[in-house]
Amino acid sequence: MIIGKIAEKEIDGAIQLAAPITLCGETRTCFYTIPIEYADLLDTSRSDSFLLSLVTAAMLAGEDIQVEGKVSERLFYQLCDTIIPVMNVFNPRYRIISLKAEELSSKRHVSAQQRGIGTGLSGGIDSFTCIWNHFIKPPSDEHKVTHFFFFNVGAHGMAHSDADLKKIEDKFRARYQQMKITANELGLPLIPVNSNVHSFFQVGHLENCSFVSPGAALLMQRGIGRYYLASDGQTFHDKYHRLANLREQWDVAMIDPLTVPYMSTENMRFEPTETHLSRIQKTMLVADFEVARRHLNVCSNYDAMEYNCSCCEKCLRTLTTLEIIGKIDSFAKVFDLDVYRKQARKHYFAKVIARQNKELYYHGIMAAAKERGFDLREHTTFPALLWEHFKDSALHNALRKIPGLRPVVQKLKRL
Template sequence: MLNSNDGQITWSVPVGGLTGAPDHLWFRLPEEHAPLVTDRADPAVIGLLIPAMHAAEPMHVSGPVTDELAHNLTHGYQHILETVIRGLRRVNVDATNTTPGGEPARGVGTGFSAGVDSYAVLAEHFFQPVPQDLRVTHLTFFNVGSHTSGERGRSVFRSHRDRLVPVAQEIGLPFIPVDSNLDDFYGFTNFQQTNGPRNLSAASLLQAGLGRYYLAGSVSFPNITVRRLHDTAFSEPISMPLLATRQFRPISHGDQYTRVEKTLMVADIPVARTSLNVCTNPLPDGGNCSHCPKCARTELTLEISNRLEEFRVVFDIAAYRKSRTSFMDWVVTQRSSVLAGEIREQARRAGFRLPPAPVALTRRGVTTGRRKALSLLRRARRRLSR
């Protein structure tokens, strides 16, 4: 069902059988983007599959569903979800009105948050020469749970949206913000655990105009796996092809690069130097705090490559300097972190001197004072690992 009101269009479908969930799933976006919106039920099938598997309830779909999608959700995709996410059980997908995928639209979309991953997609598929069929034509920004839930999340979504509009204008691409109530169906889990399927649900809504969609990956190929984990990103390069149809092809992008490599790709994009946003603890105006783990990780990567000064507009370098030592202590001591290992390797290659591992972490039989230091450092490591 598609309704129009106050310059916005709302795509919605009735939902039943999920205890405590809304009776409708809806997506809302500016009316100017109406030609991109599908008349198929694919967005609902992708978005509500995990809630159905959690409830162990079969899906009965009365609207038109792309036949390839209906088949692959049962033959492969649910097996991966069941392995990765605790508490899910495979369910029957009863789609009585299946239809072949049409010709793919020429549009190419990608999510845009002005973070490292999303800018890395543009570095390869917009700012550099690329075959026309692979060139990004539209930027999207979805509210599917990453901005916290309910009205507070909707307020954060609108604030971030408003900050991104002028950036998209500077880049020169259409910007499509899509609000939704999808998160209201996921009260049993968190966004990180289910972020891929949620984003692809919203992306498939636009398949009437976008035939190809790049979902920015955050895990490099050596770490791709299908096993019980806290984030579907680790398995998406394997599972995502099972959501592809003749008409709509989602693609995981960036898994071939390390986080360090992506950051340095982004450093070559002029607009990123004034708009990059990586913060987990943003300032009241939405800017980078410059000392949270993600800010510090990005800043140290840039510093090692002598690029940090170029990002003075988006980072408070004085604030970074105050937390720099403790973050470098985390980098040299966190041997189980892939991201810390990447920075250590970058520093080694660049001849950048990191501090030696603190004595408290390298000796046994430490004194009481050193035990206290060890405890504090371990606490800092856990905070930085989040």
């Protein structure tokens, strides 16, 4: 992989930083854009964002990286000495590669205390938990968030064609307008960063989220000295035991506490937050956060991401937890509770019961339900339970491959 020199230009009231990227013999332009009113935050002299965001793409392709520009010295050596070897152990498909840069820089901007503290505002459980702990109830003023960010780096979808890229950008901008209302209520700016970096990956967002989000944040290392990366919904204790029992991993967030601090530079320090809290514990905290009750957005349905569809995996996981803890009606403004109760609930409860020993999230839901005397079995049906157990069978996998039997399988699913 070759990361070319950065070009800066103004487009429609925004600053765009772009660099040619050569990967697998093809050269395309990777860009980031940010509204011009936030240009004072940008560090336009370093290629750190492009390098960190794309390093896993190069590892999966087995290509060494040549950066035709300046890279922060700390990031360069931490990638070489720690992150690349750790990712290779995490999953051998991430191959060991070497890095070269035209120039390394250890130059510091003004002290971190004189710069801002950033975090993402996605509207999800993890994001609102981070905001509660580091903005509403920060341990001290020195740890209080000053800027919210909203990135288009894969969470809104991943695409390769111009048409799909446009669709994802439209979705990103629609969701930004929604989250901007939330930021206004909280009294902080929400800074959008648009990018096509997700188009350089042949794998999903789960496989690179822990790199592309810090990568986008590094654009702002001139004005932001610390960045909180909200952890996913599993405690580090659970992650450790899961890693010890699974051979091939793809969810890079599993090792955020190990890798994210090593993404820091001389000018920006990354800190993963709430690694000691489970998704259940986070949901319980957020359930009493009035702003979250009006603006929570957890939906993973890419066709309905401006609102909560109330029937995708993430919506159902959140709704089930809220019901167990007795707070579901408080979120009637952001979920369609009729869709949940009439269509999706019984099937999801059956799924949680059937897979509680295979998925940490489901295990946590079952434990929370048992602790509160909430019996999921009372709210599902025997056919639904049977279907969920059947889906894990070799017979189901075989039947799915027979086109003529697919309608029969779908009818069974609707029982």
